[in-house]
Amino acid sequence: MSAQNPAGNDPAELAKTFEPAGLEAKWYAHWEQNGLFRPKRPDAAPFTIVNPPPNVTGSLHIGHALDNTLQDVMIRYERLRGKDALWVVGTDHAGIATQMVVERQMEAKQDKRTNYTREQFIEKVWEWKHESGGTITGQLRRLGCSMDWSREQFTMDPHFTKAVVKVFVDLHKKGLIYRDKRLVNWDPKLKTAISDLEVETRETQGGFWHFKYPLADGVTRDDGLDYIEVATTRPETMLADMCVAVHPEDARYKSVIGAFIDQPLTGRRLRVVADEHADPELGSGAVKITPGHDFNDFEVGKRAGIKAGDMLNMFDAEAKVVQTADGLVPDEFIGMDRFDARKLIVERMKEQGFLIPHITKDKEGNEVAADFEPRTIQTPFGDRGGVVIEPWLTDQWYVDAETLAQPAIEAVKSGAVEIVPKTWEKTFFNWMENIQPWCVSRQLWWGHRIPAWYGPRKDDDGLLVHTVRPVRDTGSLRQCFVAEDDASALQKAQDYYGDDFEVRLDSDTEREVNRLSFQTSENKRRVFLTRDPDVLDTWFSSALWPFATLGWPEDNPPRHGEGDHAQHGGGDSPDHATPSASRPDDSPLHHPAGGPPPRAGEDRSLLAKHYPNDLLVSGFDILFFWDARMMMMGQAMTGQNPWKKLYLHGLVRAADGAKMSKSKGNVVDPLLLIDKYGADALRFFMCAMESQGRDVKMDERRVEGYRNFATKLWNAARFCQNVGIGASSSVAAPTATSAVNKWIIGEVVETVAALDQAMADLRFDAAANTVYHFVWDQFCDWYIEFLKPILGAVSDPILEGETRTVAGWVLDQILVMLHPFMPFVTEELWHSLGDRESELIVAAWPKPETTIDAAAKREVEWLIALVSNIRTAKNELGIAPGARLEAYLPEPSAQTRAIIEANPAAIERLARLTAIRFEAAPAGAAMQIGAGDANLIVPLEGVIDIAAEKARLEKALAVSQKEAKSLEGRLSNASFVEKAKPEAVEKARADHAMHAAEAERLAAALKRLG
Template sequence: MQKTYDPRAIEQSIYQEWENRGWFAPAGEGSPYCILLPPPNVTGTLHMGHAFQDTLMDTLVRYHRMCGDNTLWQGGTDHAGIATQMVVERQLAREGRSRHELGREVFLEKVWEWREQSGHQIQQQMRRLGTSVDWSRERFTMDEGLSRAVTEVFVRLYDEGLIYRGKRLVNWDPVLHTAVSDLEVLSEEEQGKLWHMRYPLADGSGHLVVATTRPETMLGDTAVAVHPQDERYRHLIGREVELPLTGRRIPVIADDYVDPEFGSGCVKITPAHDFNDYAVGSRHDLPMINLFTIDARLNDEAPEAYRGLDRYEARERIVADLDAQGLLERVDDHKLMVPRGDRSGAVIEPFLTDQWYVKVGPLAGPAIQAVEDGRIRFVPENWSKTYFEWMRNIEDWCISRQIWWGHRIPAWYDDAGNLYVARDEDEARRKYHLQEDVRLTQDPDVLDTWFSSALWPFSTLGWPDKIPELDTFYPTSVLVTGFDIIFFWVARMIMMGLKFMDDVPFREVYVTGLIRDAEGQKMSKSKGNVLDPIDLIDGITLDDLLAKRTHGLMQPQMEKRIAKATKKQFPDGIPAFGTDALRFTLAALATSGRDIKFDLGRIEGYRNFCNKLWNAARYVLMNTEGQDTGLDGGEHAYSLADRWIRSRLQTVIHDTRRHLDTYRFDLAARALYDFTWHDYCDWYLELSKPVLTGEASSEAARRGTRHTLVQVLETLLRLLHPIMPFITEAIWRQVAPLAGSEGETVMHRPYPTPDQAQQDAEAEREIEWVKQFILGMRRIRAEMDIPPGRPVPVVLSQWSANDQARLEANRGFIDFLGKPESITWLEPGGEEPESALALVGEMRLLIPLAGLIDKDAEITRLEKEVAKAQKNLDQCRGRLDNPSFVERAPAQVVDKERARVAELTASLRELEGQLEKIRRL
């Protein structure tokens, strides 16, 4: 092994061998275990959310593979209709061309070319993360097999009356000219205006005041609504108002939707341009007037003076005209949530168009039942409530998109507008008995990418063909996903799986939290707090990090703010931590269902953990290579330390398996960390030294310790491998021959199972006594500033015969690690010298301080420490006693200050206790 742990020297070469050897393919003889990779966008790059979920999935896959299950991690990518089309259109724009100039067929050829050349970046980044996806089975939502599955599902649902075409309100992107899903709409609070307008009563008896944040939509009003119990307006229900600027009259209607306490209690109803108004309009059978073109300009439904104007130009002119006619009562500043397309950044318009829909009511019932009766289990369970709430109020699903890249809808129209749905045009002619001279034109729309993703659990396994993989791995075992797509993806997969496979698509849904920065804020480019997993693995200079974080941010003040924050947080850039440290950090942070605060301090600590493991392995190899490790028989004499570490190993095996089986990655990581760092490295390796080097040790004892060193380390590497695959593989290949473990890779070795025969409670109790003895000596040295290597006299008081026996049996360990100058047993009733004290069970361990320290110098040092701690404590308390600070500072800053007060108070108490002890000498 290399002297220094360098992840760059091992990771990529190991992964290349894993993949080239085909070691990720299903091979176990046990029960089938399958995880589906939530398909990342083909345009995507690895972000912290991906890294988090991929780490957890790979941990499960490697764990079950080692448990002997027939394990498949089915991977693939999503064609990402809108995102991919935008990428290629931008490339064409740089060349001075557009998709419309090329035509649909040539444009799609360009998209496929881009996908082959540039659309594989995220898969390469996943390899850097160590993911053991079976790449030989990788699927793409636009490949031939999945495209056939999409068409098959569409036609079957249409033939059953579960897909229809209708005119309804959708989210419309006026830049991309397509409907978009709710997930593709980002709503953020922005500063706007609230315009209060007067609508005259038709009989001239007065007016009603309505308020709107979008005055341009008033031209499409078809009613004014009031609450049926509002005494102010009950007498007006059924009467009419003059709709300003239009020459139309509209009714006053009553509807419970209206909040009489908000504004004037009168609400303008524009059914074609607001989702709530659409519902009101449907209940009252109101006309629906669509005012906009596909690019959000006013169409011929608007009065002539406003036709052709952009919506915001129309807004200005309408407000001016209302003001000129005395119909603008007032304008207020108003903060509102503005919906923008996540791709275009354009303000989304509710838009009335003809779209294709899935009638989901008949599909939702069985999907609800599957979770209610336990065939599907959410982890944590509380997410099932979110699922039920949405499913029980589900609306029909808009599945059509007005773009070119995607699965084209298998529907054709004749010149009279008649509709024919079939798998292809030839089938349409046969199915509907059409003559050859009937000209058919295919629907230009494509399907929403979530439609093909809904089929992912069975389409990736070969459906509609009946192949062995489909029978073997469906239903899949667990879906690992974020809470934000329970509606968009999880629910739809359940509905489609039950419909077409007559079974649930997965048995469990493990819902992860959201990765946030160290302050708990959501990571976003505009905040400049996004972390790239590859940067954490490889490291990045400050200059490169600054360029990355400010790239494409046009506002100079934003670039300046992000640059300042970056320099403060990473003055020297980000060091290379390696993949295993990143993965272990993510696993350790994976508390059940909670959002994750990602702090670089944690990953730095786990990088040190990797170093600790590497150095421990070097120690083991140096003391066992070329030595007798008991593989060829021979007498073994296990020391107390050997028996103890073997016993502790059985506990950590049991705990780790239990935690992984219940998706408590954080508890598994903690158990492995504590055992590796504290039990094995800090204690057992040190306790092995007097056995290996002591003159009194027998060869059988040395053989027993060497055997234990390699066996425990080899087992530990198998325990750690699912979370930390690279470092464990590299070390295991060195250690395995010494431990008698066969095979070419640790990933195909069995995951450890506990051996009750090696549980040794007495050894654990006795080593705990030894540890307390040694730790007591070390604590006194540290508190009294005595050099660690300086021998000190030890006086033992209030001891028992058991204490004497334990000291005699373990004197070699205590002399080696504690370095006592002498050990004196104080007779019962004897006077204790003025000493520093530590407890070992009920026995008192005393170290007389006379002659060990410079009393005056130590008092001076401690007085300075006490004064410094008191000053810091007073400053923190002063801030917390300031009401202005507590009220105005962010909650996390105040909490941090309170935690600091608690730390300083405890530290001050300890220093004062030490000072008092020294003064008594």
């Protein structure tokens, strides 16, 4: 049965002009509607990759285009090789980003989140998701991504939520997830902890303030000073200072180590501690330590014996000053914004004489005093909130990443997981071996709710300790119950409290303080459990992506429209799911129009078959935030590594190598490139430019060039169609007798081998360039030209028939080899050349099953060298390309003579030579043309004006040499190279290379003239 062609079952005559837009839309819909992205192959070897799930709020950017193109090339390649190729697709719920989008929409309507209950707000997020959350999935389709959309995943799908909860509970039981008080990156605008990935460092203009901290109790230093000078870029934090650190070997301070300081504003008594964090060469060598508001200070404070629970916190969630636990912050600062407090603190310290002015000189050279030393400061900002991040001491949930990292480290060291390029291993080990606890709680409403409930703790006598402490403070007076759902939490609590208590859930989970922890009923005292209000870091759930998408801990996830896919989890435990009526099964995100129904009889052990995955393709920038965490979670929950190989590609940068950013205005929209040049051209560009370990420089001219490549192939196929060359019926190479046909078959053999090796090595650039040069050079430029005289000759119908068969087979091999890179144009040509048994997307990878004929290869390469060299010589000497010339070859070798005598038509047609004479050339000016072991003499008398041509060449040579020398002098000037704009230096280098090459070409032309 033949494959269905969307445009009709009969092969269509190719249009004169290649227009990608229409055929891209046509073929993608056909592939998807017919289930061709994952054809039923239950007995085939698996090949599995998962896409890094893009944010549900996202749209396709140029990085997505690179990442997903490389994945699609691999999945299409393995599908053509007959494997059960599964590309898992889905989106991430993107906790912060999604909540911000919905809240901004509410703000536009003069509404806000806090006008609703948590459940009501989450319902609004789900509504937005189903209306607007599928943008990027449609854009991935435009790129040609052949993902298994019937198994599209979402990190908030109920089956996925169950997996997330199970992981949290299991790791908590093992002590690998715990509650702790530590510093986090706090976004005062979003009022949540954020990960390092969500922090961007910007240069800001700030200051360095110097202050006197007076020594207490009349103590003085050896130099007689009664104070220690400290400097800070954040004066506001002195309200929570807890000590001053000096280097243990700093002679200036040895005598006062252990002494005390009275902090001027708060009156707090601070101890002088010895710690190597204090650099004697930096500033005064003394550092004020605020462990509750600086990551380095936190570690110094711990080494000084200050417990995290005792560290002072001077900010609330909005970074406004609050009273510290010791009550020593002056009232005038309470409630102030941190930056307003900074100004007032400097003012007060100056009034009291504790500010050390910064002395500088004005234009006249006079000394002037300023309050601070101007500094350019590397300042952390939240990438979404857009405000300065505050290190904040708070109770959060943490994963013991150090323990989980060990199996991942061993997997890479042993080779069980291969990182490509290998150069990234050093970076991987450095980070993993120094890994810090992973903060996984976020103060949001949208996301996976942390499965923890709190109630009053029992004292040693079994009595409840009553507390009205804030929900966030779990302190020693709270008992925590971690469980899969409400029922399990209630049972755990009932077991803890005993039969004398009635345990209930407190439904008001958003109170800042608990309601009365227990009440008296008729027979029992009632205890209320409060659910932890936080959600999990988005990276926590996405770390489960390789196995949770396959249904773990079950065998399979339900398909869209099956089972719990028809519901959502609402962000809480599964028993809080909302009925599917509010989210129709035919939503565009989950059900592409015309999508395939579930495949009957499919092997149900999806997890067993496709986990571990085979490959992960990822940008190097998420090596630690996602890739390493998948390794940790995969080993911890399944005992296996999530994949066998990790490929890390570079970033896509602007043409000048600069990082793309909206502020620079150099961002490239891949969808606009697709509109202009087609998806195939953009995909091929991405592959051809993806060289291991290097970033991709965006070059629209190259994209245009690959559109021209697609056009070249289109025109070649159209020529074949017009001369009756059609589809092949054989995977193996046909029999050939002529040298040209044997040669092109051998070229296919070599190309397939090189392509397979490049794909095995994940050298996408080598793979793309291999097939590119075969198509453009060997097939289009040479083979088609060689076969034209054969097809035009009526004297040898057997050779003509053989050539049509070989040409059709070679063109088929080209379409299959090129398909992973350019799927749309190849599928269109595949069907236009004949009736097919299957679509190209599920055809068979080339297996020529033949050897290379060395004699035929040598013969054709001799002809190619002859034609190329004579065309070059004509161009150098200004001879018309079509001019027919005589050639002489006295005493040729037997091998060369045989080649010439076997190919008179090709030599005459392509080299534009009359019959080559095997005799000495007549006297006079001539040029020599090399080909193999032959050196042909081509007389020039009467063809060109020898003297005039020499004069022209000599004049042009002098100009090129002069320009090349001038540019060489400029480039050898270190001052120019160092001080000129980079683009000017690059242009000078390019111009020098051009003139040097031109001079070399002109010199060669003069040499030809003798």
